[in-house]
Structure formats: C-alpha cells, structure tokens
Amino acid sequence: MGLITDFFGMLFGSNRNVLVETAEVFRENAENAGARSAEAQAASLQQFAAEFQHVRRGWFDRLVDGVNRLPRPLMAFGTLGLITSAMVAPVWFGQRMQGLALVPEPLWWLMGAIVSFYFGARHQAKGQDFQRSIAETLSQIPAAQPASRVARRTLRPQDNAALAEWQAQNGI
Numbered sequence: 001m002g003l004i005t006d007f008f009g010m011l012f013g014s015n016r017n018v019l020v021e022t023a024e025v026f027r028e029n030a031e032n033a034g035a036r037s038a039e040a041q042a043a044s045l046q047q048f049a050a051e052f053q054h055v056r057r058g059w060f061d062r063l064v065d066g067v068n069r070l071p072r073p074l075m076a077f078g079t080l081g082l083i084t085s086a087m088v089a090p091v092w093f094g095q096r097m098q099g100l101a102l103v104p105e106p107l108w109w110l111m112g113a114i115v116s117f118y119f120g121a122r123h124q125a126k127g128q129d130f131q132r133s134i135a136e137t138l139s140q141i142p143a144a145q146p147a148s149r150v151a152r153r154t155l156r157p158q159d160n161a162a163l164a165e166w167q168a169q170n171g172i
Contacts, residue, residue, distance in 0.1 A: 048132075
C-alpha cells in the first residue's frame with residue numbers, strides 16, 4: 001500500500017498535478033489563456049480611455065466640424081437641383097453639360113481622388129470618435145468589479161424580468 005501512496009503522492013502531492021503540468025506543455029491551459037486575454041484587453045481599454053480622457057474640443061474644432069458636415073448635403077441637394085433644372089430649363093442644362101464635357105479626363109480623376117480621400121478621412125475620423133466614446137464608457141465601469149463579473153451579473157437569466165414573465169406564461 002505504501003508504494004501506491006508514494007506513486008499518487010508523486011503525481012498529485014504537494015499541491016502539484018504532474019499530469020496537468022505535462023499536458024500543458026503540449027496544449028495551452030484554456031482557462032489561464034482566457035484570463036490573460038481578459039487582463040490584456042482590460043489594460044488596453046484602460047490605456048485607450050486614459051489617452052483620450054482630457055480631450056476637450058474648442059470653438060474652432062466645433063466650427064470646422066460643422067463646416068465639414070456641409071459637402072454631403074450640398075452635393076445631394078445640388079444633384080436634385082440639376083435634375084430639376086433639366087426638367088425646367090433643358091437648354092440651360094444642356095449648355096452646362098456641354099461645358100462639363102470639355103473638362104479633361106485627368107481633372108475628373110483628380111476630383112474623384114480628392115472627394116474619395118475627403119469622405120474616407122471623414123469616415124475614419126468619425127470611426128475613431130466612436131471608438132473613443134466606447135473607451136470612455138467602458139472606463140466608467142467600477143474598478144472594484146472586473147468586467148467578467150459585471151458581464152456575468154448582467155447575463156444571468158434569473159434577473160431578466162421579461163424572461164421570467166414569459167416562462168411563467170408558458171409554464172416553464
């Protein structure tokens with residue numbers, strides 16, 4: 001009996017599990033990997049939120065942002081105006097289109113590139129503002145409660161009043 005006890009003591013004794021330790025050499029421990037991933041993500045979000053915490057926009061930034069909102073509506077209304085002018089004054093419209101036909105093709109390519117870069121930059125700026133607002137929101141989660149605990153608490157089905165009512169109605 002002492003030999004078996006010594007064997008199991010060698011495998012599982014002194015708060016060690018040789019089998020698990022050996023298996024972890026060949027395959028990553030999923031639970032530890034998840035914990036490391038959650039810690040890395042929380043640290044990344046905390047750093048991102050701290051980076052943009054004190055960003056205050058002045059009157060000039062708000063003015064430029066307002067001016068940057070003009071091209072899309074102006075282009076849309078301008079196109080509708082061209083369609084209307086084609087119906088109301090076809091001769092005037094035809095003269096303007098003949099003038100556009102005289103614009104060289106490289107100039108059209110240049111205008112297309114400028115408009116594409118403008119809208120692309122605008123899209124990227126708005127996307128970064130959205131990410132900044134998400135980081136600010138996530139930074140307001142209480143530091144005493146890890147995100148995983150908050151997520152588990154919000155996802156418990158027994159705390160869902162609508163689900164409890166539906167289960168009561170359906171006899172579940």
